[in-house]
Amino acid sequence: MVLVCKKVAVIGAGSWGSILANILVMNGNKVCIWSRRKKQVDELNNQHTNHHYLSDFTYDRRLIASEDMAKVLEDASTVLFAVPTKAMRSVAADVATILKEKKLKPVIVHASKGLELRTHKRISEIISEEIAAENRKGIVALSGPSHAEEVAKKDITLVTAASEDLTSAKNVQKLFMNNYFRVYTNTDIIGVELGAAFKNIIALGAGALHGLGYGDDAKAALMTRGLAEIARLGIALGADPLTFIGLSGVGDLIVTCTSIHSRNWRAGNQLGQGEALQDVITNMGMVIEGLSTTKAAYELAAQEKIEMPITTAIYQVLYENKDIRQAISDLMQREGRSE
Numbered sequence: 001m002v003l004v005c006k007k008v009a010v011i012g013a014g015s016w017g018s019i020l021a022n023i024l025v026m027n028g029n030k031v032c033i034w035s036r037r038k039k040q041v042d043e044l045n046n047q048h049t050n051h052h053y054l055s056d057f058t059y060d061r062r063l064i065a066s067e068d069m070a071k072v073l074e075d076a077s078t079v080l081f082a083v084p085t086k087a088m089r090s091v092a093a094d095v096a097t098i099l100k101e102k103k104l105k106p107v108i109v110h111a112s113k114g115l116e117l118r119t120h121k122r123i124s125e126i127i128s129e130e131i132a133a134e135n136r137k138g139i140v141a142l143s144g145p146s147h148a149e150e151v152a153k154k155d156i157t158l159v160t161a162a163s164e165d166l167t168s169a170k171n172v173q174k175l176f177m178n179n180y181f182r183v184y185t186n187t188d189i190i191g192v193e194l195g196a197a198f199k200n201i202i203a204l205g206a207g208a209l210h211g212l213g214y215g216d217d218a219k220a221a222l223m224t225r226g227l228a229e230i231a232r233l234g235i236a237l238g239a240d241p242l243t244f245i246g247l248s249g250v251g252d253l254i255v256t257c258t259s260i261h262s263r264n265w266r267a268g269n270q271l272g273q274g275e276a277l278q279d280v281i282t283n284m285g286m287v288i289e290g291l292s293t294t295k296a297a298y299e300l301a302a303q304e305k306i307e308m309p310i311t312t313a314i315y316q317v318l319y320e321n322k323d324i325r326q327a328i329s330d331l332m333q334r335e336g337r338s339e
């Protein structure tokens, strides 16, 4: 068990941010978590629960929540971001203003998985533009096959801390490691962030196949060919091919394409069962990152001239109202290829 006491500020109190905060408290750190919602802050501080995001879980009483971002960031030696990708730039800009005022230069970690719409940027790129331009290489991405619901049960979970700067990655590894949460390091942050973002697209497809009643052969095929196209685009964008066979690549693809906990899989499953996209989004009440990442990846693939037939099919279903069965049939009738 790690017993070095550090002050960590966690920005974002959804299921992932709050359970990572809980790990850090249990590892002996002082942790303050920020939420924009006072009601959620009061619930975390008084009942030690966060029922909307993780029902039936009681957080360590030492976890402190606040909606005052400046208070949360005070004396922080590490800042962990865990907000949805679409909120990352504005939240990071708010954090930047406070860090500047207080002359703080904490280690920056993020645990989010997506690409920014319009710019197609990775999370560490967004954060470095808003906060840490001079320490771009020190930003760490924490990623891998991990669902808050299982971490809450102290089930075994393995993730990767990725940074261009190995020392920063190792520091984050030490901060999070314990007997059920094991952290590896990786210096290919491009591959780690891209694998994390793109697997959500394939998970939407895996859920849809399940919802339509397809069997295991179809799901295995989707995951395998999905990984092939994820790697193709990832390599074109500068990733190390080997990263895609690691925890943040195939590892995260497997869990997100097979777990009942996955928001992306569940969204796909509901779409496969014929629910309308807007109803799926409204009823989920949590972020479904794959929806916007599908658009970003589709546009990036066109820009890089990379063939991504599965991503294209999912894009057509989500954004062009194409019938899912027709999309599957069209995929199957593509000209024969070599693997």
Ligand SMILES: NC(=O)C1=CN([C@@H]2O[C@H](COP(=O)(O)OP(=O)(O)OC[C@H]3O[C@@H](n4cnc5c(N)ncnc54)[C@H](O)[C@@H]3O)[C@@H](O)[C@H]2O)C=CC1
Residues within 6 Å of the ligand: 012, 013, 014, 015, 016, 017, 035, 036, 037, 053, 082, 083, 084, 085, 086, 087, 091, 111, 112, 113, 114, 146, 147, 148, 149, 285, 286, 287, 289
């Ligand atoms: N839930 C999980 O098990 C895992 C989630 N992730 C990633 O972590 C990130 C966060 O995911 P979750 O915690 O599941 O999301 P969530 O939907 O459970 O919670 C997101 C949190 O961010 C806040 N938020 C949303 N929009 C905001 C805005 N505009 N400004 C400020 N705060 C805002 C929400 O109020 C909520 O507290 C995502 O990128 C997700 O892919 C990664 C691994 C596991």
Ligand SMILES: O=C(CO)COP(=O)(O)O
Residues within 6 Å of the ligand: 113, 144, 145, 146, 147, 200, 203, 252, 255, 256, 261, 262, 263, 264, 265, 287, 288, 289
């Ligand atoms: O990234 C995740 C699992 O590793 C979480 O996936 P979902 O957002 O689909 O729940």
